[in-house]
Amino acid sequence: MSNVGNSTNILWHDCPIQKQDRQQLLQQKGCVIWLTGLSGSGKSTIACALSRSLHSRGKLSYILDGDNIRHGLNHDLSFRAEDRSENIRRIGEVAKLFADAGVICITSLISPYQKDRDACRALLPKGDFIEVFIDVPLQVCEARDPKGLYKLARAGKIKGFTGIDDPYEPPCSCEFRFSYSFQKTGAFILQIVLQQKGSGCKSPSDMAEIVISYLEENGYLRA
Numbered sequence: 366m367s368n369v370g371n372s373t374n375i376l377w378h379d380c381p382i383q384k385q386d387r388q389q390l391l392q393q394k395g396c397v398i399w400l401t402g403l404s405g406s407g408k409s410t411i412a413c414a415l416s417r418s419l420h421s422r423g424k425l426s427y428i429l430d431g432d433n434i435r436h437g438l439n440h441d442l443s444f445r446a447e448d449r450s451e452n453i454r455r456i457g458e459v460a461k462l463f464a465d466a467g468v469i470c471i472t473s474l475i476s477p478y479q480k481d482r483d484a485c486r487a488l489l490p491k492g493d494f495i496e497v498f499i500d501v502p503l504q505v506c507e508a509r510d511p512k513g514l515y516k517l518a519r520a521g522k523i524k525g526f527t528g529i530d531d532p533y534e535p536p537c538s539c540e541f542r543f544s545y546s547f548q549k550t551g552a553f554i555l556q557i558v559l560q561q562k563g564s565g566c567k568s569p570s571d572m573a574e575i576v577i578s579y580l581e582e583n584g585y586l587r588a
């Protein structure tokens with residue numbers, strides 16, 4: 366018997382069907398692809414491109430999107446620092462369960478704090494947490510502003526908006542960083558910076574394919 370958090374006298378219950386059995390069934394390995402970046406950077410778009418491409422290869426994935434999870438499990442949380450941390454912690458725990466189920470879990474939330482992302486990484490076996498930084502400058506995200514939230518934040522109608530009057534801590538070490546850079550003309554071009562290898566890419570589906578190649582090379586797309 367042990368005490369865990371606020372629970373006392375609880376005992377872990379094992380099931381004879383384990384992660385390995387589920388992975389065998391699915392012919393893949395469970396893991397977490399953690400997308401992080403400013404609002405409007407393209408996390409949800411890349412998450413969908415990833416899920417679509419995995420699906421077409423017969424691989425099971427599931428997206429945990431910050432906006433969507435805030436409609437249910439996390440509907441009690443605000444955007445205060447403590448609540449953002451709790452949002453990330455809960456999504457990290459749910460992602461861990463999906464990975465244990467053998468699913469390729471794709472999370473898509475701003476997750477602005479390094480220590481919270483690190484804590485989620487620490488929940489998983491080494492290698493199974495793949496952090497992807499969608500490094501798009503604030504000006505680009507703000508110009509996109511598909512929900513009009515940056516406009517409201519600039520007008521002072523939303524307080525504590527990430528990138529405006531709330532912090533975003535870029536990852537110190539992540540598996541992938543997809544970044545924008547300025548061309549001489551002043552136009553933005555998309556550039557990819559990889560820990561593993563460098564190559565140019567332009568679209569969310571290109572970025573998705575790069576992550577999928579990594580999964581393939583690292584054995585996640587077979588049992």
Ligand SMILES: Nc1ncnc2c1ncn2[C@@H]1O[C@H](COP(=O)(O)OP(=O)(O)OP(=O)(O)O)[C@@H](O)[C@H]1O
Pocket residue numbers: 402403404405406407408409410411432473474475509511567568569
């Ligand atoms: N690579 C890209 N190039 C150009 N536009 C893009 C790209 N990726 C996404 N977009 C567009 O940017 C907008 C924001 O994308 P998306 O909703 O995926 O961002 P997000 O990071 O999930 O934002 P949020 O955190 O607010 O949910 C959308 O209108 C989308 O179509």
Ligand SMILES: Nc1ncnc2c1ncn2[C@@H]1O[C@H](COP(=O)(O)OS(=O)(=O)O)[C@@H](O)[C@H]1O
Pocket residue numbers: 404431432435444448449450452453473474475476477512514523524525526527531
């Ligand atoms: N104050 C805010 N800061 C950032 N995003 C906000 C804020 N208020 C509403 N949003 C919306 O909420 C979404 C971000 O939610 P999460 O990804 O769940 O954020 S996180 O910071 O806790 O990781 C974005 O789609 C954004 O449009």
